[in-house]
Amino acid sequence: AQTVTQSQPEMSVQEAETVTLSCTYDTSESDYYLFWYKQPPSRQMILVIRQEAYKQQNATENRFSVNFQKAAKSFSLKISDSQLGDAAMYFCAYKGGGSNYKLTFGKGTLLTVNP
Amino acid sequence: GAGVSQSPSNKVTEKGKDVELRCDPISGHTALYWYRQSLGQGLEFLIYFQGNSAPDKSGLPSDRFSAERTGGSVSTLTIQRTQQEDSAVYLCASSPIGAGELFFGEGSRLTVL
Numbered sequence: 001a002q003t004v005t006q007s008q009p010e011m012s013v014q015e016a017e018t019v020t021l022s023c024t025y026d027t028s029e030s031d032y033y034l035f036w037y038k039q040p041p042s043r044q045m046i047l048v049i050r051q052e053a054y055k056q057q058n059a060t061e062n063r064f065s066v067n068f069q070k071a072a073k074s075f076s077l078k079i080s081d082s083q084l085g086d087a088a089m090y091f092c093a094y095k096g097g098g099s100n101y102k103l104t105f106g107k108g109t110l111l112t113v114n115p
Numbered sequence: 116g117a118g119v120s121q122s123p124s125n126k127v128t129e130k131g132k133d134v135e136l137r138c139d140p141i142s143g144h145t146a147l148y149w150y151r152q153s154l155g156q157g158l159e160f161l162i163y164f165q166g167n168s169a170p171d172k173s174g175l176p177s178d179r180f181s182a183e184r185t186g187g188s189v190s191t192l193t194i195q196r197t198q199q200e201d202s203a204v205y206l207c208a209s210s211p212i213g214a215g216e217l218f219f220g221e222g223s224r225l226t227v228l
Contacts, residue, residue, distance in 0.1 A: 004157075043204060045219035052215075069200035073159040091157065095215050101146060101165065103217055 001049070002027045006106035013082045014114050019046075019069075021077045021109045023092030023102030034068065034075045039108070040088040047052050048090070051075065087113040117141070119220035127226045128197055136192045136223045140209030147190050148217060149182060161205075163182040164190065164202050165212075197227045 003026045013019035025034070036048040051059045051068050058066050063080045079086055092106040118148050120139040128134050140147050160174040164184040175181070179197075184190040190195040194201055208217035 035216070037219075042221060043206075044221040045206065045208070045217075047216055047218075050216060071148075101163055101171075101210075102160055103148075103158075103161075105150075105158040107155075 002029075002094050002096065004092050004104050006092055006109050008109045009107070012110070012112040012114060013079070014075040015082055015084060017082055018078060018080045018105045019082055019111065021079075021090055021092075021111070022068050023075045023077070023106060025073050025075065025092070025094045027073070027094065027096070029096050033097065034066075035048040035065070035093040035095070035103070036064070036075075036077045037091045037093060037105075038086075038088045039091065045091070049077065082113050084115060087111055092111045104106075119207055119209050121205075121220035121223050123223055124221065125224045125226075127228065129228050130199060131196055133193065133195045134197055134225060134228065136205050136207075136225070137196075138190045138192070138207030138209075138220060140188065140190070140207070141218055142211035143211065144218070145187070145212045146210040147184055148208040148210070149190070149192050150206045151176075152206055152222070154203075158206065161192070194225070197225075199227050201225060202222055202227045 005024045034051045037045045049061045058085045065078045067076045089108045091108045093103045095103045122137045134208045145166045147164040150158040162182045163171040178209045179195045180193045204222040
């Protein structure tokens, strides 16, 4: 079974600085998707960024980018120019390709942004 | 509505009572998921519905848990004879067929006293 590990239960960053959240996963599949979701206090999970495993180029969405290392099974999230609104729980998630439909989540990293 | 809608937002119940949690997915989304989020834990898969296919119930933790999806749209998660360990946030998500991304509701927080 696939597993997703987030080794940092909590992280903090100063406003306007850069922070990197770590995620590793275990799979025997070659085709899959990886996601980072943000969960603010409102509880609604919001998609931050997604990466298809077949794409070598790292995904980028404005201030959010990933470092996808397929061989190392690593998928870290970099947040640049951190803002107070970035404070939330961040979850890394894995979904197999093809007919697979389950998302497997890590336990999350709580990010605090200090003014 | 534009997003996934869940009700109630918060539910407090006494041990042994039955509860129903409702999820209204995004219109046109054929896939619907229920996840459970306990304090300090990640998201635990409970059940998956896809169109008219038989649901994947492999994540339901006990036979006290059941779910149905009527008309391929609204879903209800029912917990019978609630226990304190059932206290959690229950998240519903929907997805269009073939997509990798799930769209989540704001969840229903269940507290069992």
